[in-house]
Amino acid sequence: MMACSFTSLKFCMDVHRFIVSCILIVGVSLPVIGLFICVSLCISVGACLGTDCTDVNVLPSLSAAVSDEQPQRSVWMTFLLISSVIRLIFMRTIWDIYLHVFRKNLKADLSSMIRFQFIVAILEVIFLNLMGLFPSARLYESHRNCLAIFVLCSVIFMFCDTWLFSLLSTHTSSQSLQSRARKKRSLCLIYIITLIAISVCYFVHTTYCPPYVYSLFSLFEYLGIIINVCYQYYVFDLIIRVPLYRIFGMCDNSEQDRIILFETIF
Template identity: 25%
Template sequence: MNHVSIRYLGFVAVGFPLFGFLFAVVWSIIHDYEASVRTICHVPNFLPTVSSAIGGFTPQRYIWRICIALQAGLRFLLAFCYFNWHLRIHMGPQQTAYRNGVIFAVSLHVTENLALVILSSISSTDNAEIHEYSFILFMVCSQVYMLVSCLLIGWTHRSGTFKVTPQDVKWLRVKWFLFLFNLTVFLLSVYLYFRHNTYCEPYIYSWFALCEYLTILTNIAFHGLCCVDFRQYSFTVLDTEDISTGRFKNS
């Protein structure tokens, strides 16, 4: 009988998109700088946008797609883990409403991951419409998931059904901070995007790109907190022969 730490799987799941994102941006700056910061306005910029870095050049686009494909299965597995993690707490008379909230949160988690896979696989140059709709779906599910996740955890903390430790309170505050910061920089990026398209000012598109970076990094950090949530949990891998003979009972 072997044990696989869910915390370890969480590190791997967030490590793939983090590596893919950093590789794409750094490689674009080093090897494709002039082309990656160029816009139709022909104004100076100092950073490539995320879409330019991960979708406009090779090998960046392939590294990013491979990383997203590799993390997808683990993210689906973690969504299942979160379903059981939330429902480890019984909320008494509020259990039905709480369970519905958990199902809603996990559905958002799964849909966010699916949208990420689609928008990464189909770039704006391949099919702009599908890419755009996938991005919108990803952002909506991402924001709402973070909000609902924080609300569910806060709900359990106030329920009095289990002992809340100072660490539990601290990590919930971290999650709220990441959510609010993520929402703020995303809204700022939307403003900068439309400002650039309207006025074509120098460097505005790069500030938009920086907000994109921060949105992605805080999203990764939020999901990375699964390593804290599941720090005491692991998967158990059983040999089928041990199950049939009952030997695992003594291990």
């Protein structure tokens, strides 16, 4: 077991940072990798391009690509579960980092807001996995409801997180935190625009069913997934500065320990 002294923290930091960076990159990128594998397999066999009103499509939706076909479904669920486990393991430490950073810079108690935000984040992960467990071809209503809750949670989380960092950027001279706030605002705005585009394409497809609109819907759906993944990276990459032994609880987990540790790295 590694000691939690200040000297050992400095000695091990570079190794810890590299390991955590690798775990984080794997965790956030797996859904995108799974998306492209499943879509490529779907297109190669041409089994999921048709809809109930037209076969003139070049791209499948994610739901169609991973619904019941193998190996797409197994690939997607495996990648998604691994990514979700990594996010949930990291989430407690990120929660602590948020509490420390906002308390230090704003001199205000935002713990309730931060707690709400991360409860929503946990719900987002849960319903994302439930959406994958319910194939749209056989359990359409359950799949649709989980998708709606997942999207709602993702929007609420981004709004809360963007608001917090926008507030933080006005109370700190840290260029890093100000840059992070700008990136989060941009990603949140693009995500909302993408969701609107998805909704419009879906409405046009279900109402008029013109050729290729479903493919456009699918393209915006892919973009929304990628934007969400990028946003999650900017939430979790703060953890790169935290030693691996702290993330997995291999040291004193007291409030005083967390304060001393975060003061040395933030």
